[in-house]
Amino acid sequence: MAKALEALGRSDGLSGLGGFDEFCEGALAEHGCASVSVAVVDDERTVLARAYGLADVAEGRAATPxxxxxxxxxxxxxxxxxxxxxxxxxxxxLDAPLPGRHRFGAPTARQLARHRGGFPAYYDFRYADAADAGRPVDVARYAEQVRAPGGAFEYSNLGYRELGLLLERVTGRPPAAYLRERIAEPLGLDSFSLGPVSTGAGPVAARYTADGRAYPVCRSSHPTAGEGWATATDLARFARHGAGLLAPGTAAARHDALPIPGRLGYGLGLVVQRTADGEVMASHGGGMGGVAAMLIDLPGRGLSAAVLANSTNKAARDAVVGRLAAALAPGFDTAAHLAPVQEPARPFALAPGRWAGAVDTAEGGVLLRLVVRADGRVEVGLADRPALTVPAVASADWDVRLTAPLQLPTADARRNSPALGLELRAEEGRLTGRAIAFKDGDRSGLLGPYLVHDCTLRPV
Incomplete structure (x- = not known):
């Protein structure tokens, strides 16, 4: 710990970083990000607390710690x-099966916290000033397991939604109240709150698209997966001191991480790296419309850090995290922590041929046609729309992965999910997997829902 603190500088937290102020300001300018806030805490005090840029561009309000x-x-x-x-x-x-109906078997809280509850990727967002603000996506249409719990890792907001429902059931308290009473208040995190708007202490940073347009208030059906608010200092304090609220065995279990695709593991709400000498380095990132967040905990060094930015574009956050981590812990695998789930592409090898089937939606089956060409590209036809030809790849899990500018003709997809993704596996003479309605970024409009549907095709 002493070395890391020396690298930061004991007087103001910056002298050992050599131009950290200029670096952060340059990162904002280079990547078009409005502001970034940075904090480092040790076991006793705040080592660094700095903010750069504008928390609200229209008001000209500067970001502060x-x-x-x-x-x-x-x-x-x-x-x-x-x-x-x-x-x-x-x-x-933590290891008791959850009550209720589950498609492939009841998951445990531990499995859900590790993203191994069998639920797929998913998010839904609706905005206060949108025409359909009062008509949220019905999450029940998508909150279905796609595999048995305890198997493969899949990062899932639906799993953390299940944890929120479990908390409310067993505590008799809304999760927002329970998190404040059991975590924020004991740790003195005055700024922390959970919900679509911040209710904690402190002025709030406006949130911006990648091209600088302001986001309105955003709501989702999975608040316990992504609706937290805090200052960088409070986030770093949480990372450093949260384990102290737990029994020792439970605290240690947070770092009991199973491998995920890539170089790291995922424990109980933490991405975990173990160095060659056994040191634990933990983190968790966050990104959505107008948010780029990262917490880092270095328990062996008695240090934690947080970087928060108010842009969908994570590039400024990533640059600052890399600069900070290099000073705090040169062994921290920054690239892996910033993108912990990595599924490298492999050559597309599906034989040329024609396939037809359906996307299973709540409104009924939607016709899907594929023509695999000899050049490795795929013609995709959806419903009665003309086919489009797009490139395709494969991966360890999927024999076909592609995206196309085609919109599922469902009410949910028409809200704000204009693109189609396909992830299909060849097995028993069929292509099975998922069709995903989504929106690729927010350089036009705002970020939309990510909606996963079952899909099966057969040769024709």
């Missing part, structure tokens, strides 16, 4: 810690 930012998926460590607290209190068993 007291500015509150959205956390997006950096909320998940709070939810996982709350579940662990409930387990320590005897309110739930």
């Amino acid at each position: 007291g500015t509150v930012y959205g956390l997006a998926s950096a909320t998940k460590p709070f939810t996982a810690l709350a579940v662990c607290l409930a387990a320590d209190a005897g309110l739930l068993d």
